[in-house]
Amino acid sequence: MCFNYHKFIKFAVKQFYMKKKIVIEYQEFSSADQLSKADAELLKEAVSATELSYSPFSKFRVGAAVRMANGQILKAANQESEAFPSGLCAERSVLFYALSKYPGVAVEALAIAAKKGRKLTATPTRPCGACIQVMLDAQKRGGKPMKIILGAAEKIEVISSVNDLIPFSFDNL
Numbered sequence: 001m002c003f004n005y006h007k008f009i010k011f012a013v014k015q016f017y018m019k020k021k022i023v024i025e026y027q028e029f030s031s032a033d034q035l036s037k038a039d040a041e042l043l044k045e046a047v048s049a050t051e052l053s054y055s056p057f058s059k060f061r062v063g064a065a066v067r068m069a070n071g072q073i074l075k076a077a078n079q080e081s082e083a084f085p086s087g088l089c090a091e092r093s094v095l096f097y098a099l100s101k102y103p104g105v106a107v108e109a110l111a112i113a114a115k116k117g118r119k120l121t122a123t124p125t126r127p128c129g130a131c132i133q134v135m136l137d138a139q140k141r142g143g144k145p146m147k148i149i150l151g152a153a154e155k156i157e158v159i160s161s162v163n164d165l166i167p168f169s170f171d172n173l
């Protein structure tokens with residue numbers, strides 16, 4: 001019997017790697033009425049925070065609101081700069097503000113909403129990569145999952161932990 005090299009390679013490859021899959025679960029709602037009272041209230045604050053946006057360049061007004069473990073609700077919006085890209089997203093603005101004001105207090109939930117001009121976006125505005133990293137840092141500091149509520153005119157998405165947004169996170173320090 002002669003040795004089948006190709007068959008052997010196929011066999012070897014099969015043995016040395018494993019195909020894996022990551023599944024992200026999240027909830028989708030068609031209206032804020034379906035959220036808990038506290039989450040609906042937080043989303044309302046995020047929508048009102050869009051009015052605090054300074055976005056003369058993009059005209060994309062993003063508002064974010066956090067609910068802290070001590071019951072406090074804080075909100076902020078994206079702030080743009082003439083010296084692009086020196087501005088900051090709404091999510092990082094509100095998180096840095098909240099963690100400076102209440103260091104050691106966990107952020108329980110973060111709601112995000114955005115308007116193009118005066119109109120709420122039809123679909124949810126998801127945080128950028130840099131904000132997701134800072135959200136993960138804030139969640140670690142708080143020591144418990146931070147709920148993310150992404151509001152929009154047509155649907156609302158609720159993600160139960162920042163880990164779901166960044167499953168392959170940097171955590172080897």
Ligand SMILES: [Zn+2]
Pocket residue numbers: 089090091092127128129130131132
């Ligand atoms: Zn961002």
